[in-house]
Amino acid sequence: MTAVAVQPSLGRRFVAGLGTPSGAVFLLLVALLVAVVVANPNFADPNQLVRFLARTAPIAIAAIGQFFVIVSGEFDLSMGAVIATQVVIAGNVIGQDEAMILPGIALMLLVGVVVGVVNGLLTTVAKVPSFIVTLGMMLALYGFVRFLTGGAATGNPVDSFREIGRGLLLDTIPYPVIMLIVVGAAAWALMRAPYGQTLLAVGDNPVTARLSGTRTVVVKTSAFVLSALAATVAGILLVGYAGVHPSIGQGYEFQAITAVVLGGAVLGGGRGWVLSAAAGAISLELLFTLLNIAGIDATWRPTVQGAIIIAAVALGGVAWRAARKPSAPAAAARAEDPDPAPPSKTTTPPITTTTGEQ
Amino acid sequence: MSAVVGARPVRRRRLSTTAIVYLVLVAVVALSAVLVTAAGKSFFTAGNLAAILTLMSILGFVAIGQTLVILAGSLDLSVPYVVSTASIVGAGIMAQGTAGILPGVVAALAVSALIGLANGLIVTRLRVHGFIATLGVGLIISGWLGTSFQGSFGSAPPEFRTIGATLIAGVPLSTIIMLACAGLAALMLHRTRLGHHLYAVGGSAQVARLSGVRTQVPVVVAHVLCSTLAGLAGLLLLARTSVGSPTIGSQGGYDLMSIAAVVLGGTLLSGGVGSVLGTIGGVAIFAVLDNVMSVLEVNPFLKDFIRGAVIVVAVALYAWRSIQRRPPRFRKEAGA
Numbered sequence: 001m002t003a004v005a006v007q008p009s010l011g012r013r014f015v016a017g018l019g020t021p022s023g024a025v026f027l028l029l030v031a032l033l034v035a036v037v038v039a040n041p042n043f044a045d046p047n048q049l050v051r052f053l054a055r056t057a058p059i060a061i062a063a064i065g066q067f068f069v070i071v072s073g074e075f076d077l078s079m080g081a082v083i084a085t086q087v088v089i090a091g092n093v094i095g096q097d098e099a100m101i102l103p104g105i106a107l108m109l110l111v112g113v114v115v116g117v118v119n120g121l122l123t124t125v126a127k128v129p130s131f132i133v134t135l136g137m138m139l140a141l142y143g144f145v146r147f148l149t150g151g152a153a154t155g156n157p158v159d160s161f162r163e164i165g166r167g168l169l170l171d172t173i174p175y176p177v178i179m180l181i182v183v184g185a186a187a188w189a190l191m192r193a194p195y196g197q198t199l200l201a202v203g204d205n206p207v208t209a210r211l212s213g214t215r216t217v218v219v220k221t222s223a224f225v226l227s228a229l230a231a232t233v234a235g236i237l238l239v240g241y242a243g244v245h246p247s248i249g250q251g252y253e254f255q256a257i258t259a260v261v262l263g264g265a266v267l268g269g270g271r272g273w274v275l276s277a278a279a280g281a282i283s284l285e286l287l288f289t290l291l292n293i294a295g296i297d298a299t300w301r302p303t304v305q306g307a308i309i310i311a312a313v314a315l316g317g318v319a320w321r322a323a324r325k326p327s328a329p330a331a332a333a334r335a336e337d338p339d340p341a342p343p344s345k346t347t348t349p350p351i352t353t354t355t356g357e358q
Numbered sequence: 359m360s361a362v363v364g365a366r367p368v369r370r371r372r373l374s375t376t377a378i379v380y381l382v383l384v385a386v387v388a389l390s391a392v393l394v395t396a397a398g399k400s401f402f403t404a405g406n407l408a409a410i411l412t413l414m415s416i417l418g419f420v421a422i423g424q425t426l427v428i429l430a431g432s433l434d435l436s437v438p439y440v441v442s443t444a445s446i447v448g449a450g451i452m453a454q455g456t457a458g459i460l461p462g463v464v465a466a467l468a469v470s471a472l473i474g475l476a477n478g479l480i481v482t483r484l485r486v487h488g489f490i491a492t493l494g495v496g497l498i499i500s501g502w503l504g505t506s507f508q509g510s511f512g513s514a515p516p517e518f519r520t521i522g523a524t525l526i527a528g529v530p531l532s533t534i535i536m537l538a539c540a541g542l543a544a545l546m547l548h549r550t551r552l553g554h555h556l557y558a559v560g561g562s563a564q565v566a567r568l569s570g571v572r573t574q575v576p577v578v579v580a581h582v583l584c585s586t587l588a589g590l591a592g593l594l595l596l597a598r599t600s601v602g603s604p605t606i607g608s609q610g611g612y613d614l615m616s617i618a619a620v621v622l623g624g625t626l627l628s629g630g631v632g633s634v635l636g637t638i639g640g641v642a643i644f645a646v647l648d649n650v651m652s653v654l655e656v657n658p659f660l661k662d663f664i665r666g667a668v669i670v671v672a673v674a675l676y677a678w679r680s681i682q683r684r685p686p687r688f689r690k691e692a693g694a
Contacts, residue, residue, distance in 0.1 A: 075489075077614075122670060122674065126674040126677055126678065127674075127677040127678070128670060128673045128674050128677050129621070129627040129628070129673070131617070131627060132617075132618065132621050132627065132669060132670065132673050133670055135614055135617070135618060135666070135669065136618075136666040136667065136669045136670035137666065137670075138614075138666070139662045139663065139665050139666030139669070140662070140663045140666035140667055141666075142659075142662055143659050143660060143661065143662030143663030143664075143665075143666065144659075144663050145659075146659035146662075147657055147659035147660050147663065150659075254493065257493075258493075261490055267487045267489055267490065268487070297505055299501060299504040299505040300501045300505055301501065302497040302498070302500045302501035302504065303497065303498045303500075303501025303502060303505075304501070305494075305497050305501075306493070306494035306495060306496065306497030306498035306499075306500075306501065307494065307498055308494075309490055309493065309494045309497075310480060310484070310486055310490065310491060310494035310495070313484075313486045313487065313490045313491075314480070314484040314485070314486050317484070317485050317486065
């Protein structure tokens, strides 16, 4: 985790970064984009592209949120249920009353924070595996939401609120795209800040991080809060896009995890780059678009998604292991680490855009 | 907290986690009996007990398999799709009549075992995390199911359907088969070399490998057995519903519910610690809860809420216990 003594040139680091799974997803993204444009030249129209980006914004934002939890070594399965909860809150609390928009958003953010804190504290203080905590949270929230709504669409927030999800700034750029850029930039800054480095350290080796003075409870809990807040933002966007129904958001947790993994993050924590998670989400959507253009039934989507994540993780594992072989920079890093590294996740990380810099 | 533990060097005899699971089960049954009686109905009727045991059987099959996989340090999220596939394959072959029963069962189980083999090989050979490997395989199958089958498919002959309806001394035949499978799995875990290796690999693959255990074999076997048991669950559902259905597994939510039942039964999600007996206790707790909520006509959506709360609280209790139990080797210094 320490800075490598000799900092390679920016260009060299860029190329080396593309070789890691977190960088390779951008190559995949470009390749898919080219393929889609070749198959359907209309897609290259900036309007189309922007609209596509607006459509993927909710899942990309959800993936960014999920990234924080995964990189800290945990799971958040409650994400889809949080989205559903927020959507239903928007429908029922805001309703047709413009004056309720701000209090409504404040309430949604508060609910997000509470869900994140509960998830985080049960995981860190009560030591329940996050898989179980967030599964329980998912069941509880879905049950609660469906109990409140009776399982049907209820309430419809005012159009000015729904504008957030479907409106255009200056009639050109959709608000979701702006939201995605803002969230992405904030997440990128956060991962470069000491907080992000600590989060990676906690995910890589919680014991070492704790012994080095990290307050793991606070760090991990805040990751869950970030995830729940990302789900809240995704929910706000989805209300505008798709309206109010308790089934909105279903399956988002697995799709977000898929995107994060496709973005090269390692389950178990400690490795990954946050913008690659967003790139993973966009790549997945591009792939679906490509299948659509190719005239393949939408029912085959899960199959493609499944094959892709297995291939991505298998290849990613090979790449991570290859990066650990004693090439020049890795050997320099190893010199500081006299123990031969066991082939588990507690090894010297290869140079990536996230871990190599300080 | 640590000071109290430190002041008591003599270790008291403690209840095993499995014993606690069954104590919780007894408490849940007692509470249920009181609640049901208060509502003016009767809990301990033969019909109601048979209903609970029937509820146990399907989730029981899946949870036994899931226990093996989790003990080996992996996870299986593909079970719901294996359940559906087995019901489809079985129903497709049995549609020709009584002669199709045996080929149908064999084919369904063989397909299930193959899926398990694929899971196991992806986890061990390609070194993909079990979560991702089985999520991916599950998605692949669900795409095939969703594309090739709309609505129900095939049918089961009446002779096969009797399996779902037969009671032996008040106990459903399906539950007896499930308990027999649980017994075999427990025997495998505690009496065979493979079982011991499975615990060893789940506890620490690294240490197991350095001790000369072939770490890949137990993981692959666990995955194959898990999928085969899920296939049995699918066949049982077929016997009950009499038609194959491409969505019957995912509707049941067997992936997450079976994992929850396993953890509720005291097995560690990280592998290496736990038992099939505990899992059966966990499944029974779920079945009793479900049954009581149906008898009391609790809103179905509120059921999920209660289930979620029970899972988290129960696991928090076990986790709290294991923190307490940790030997006071390294006492916390003030301010450390």
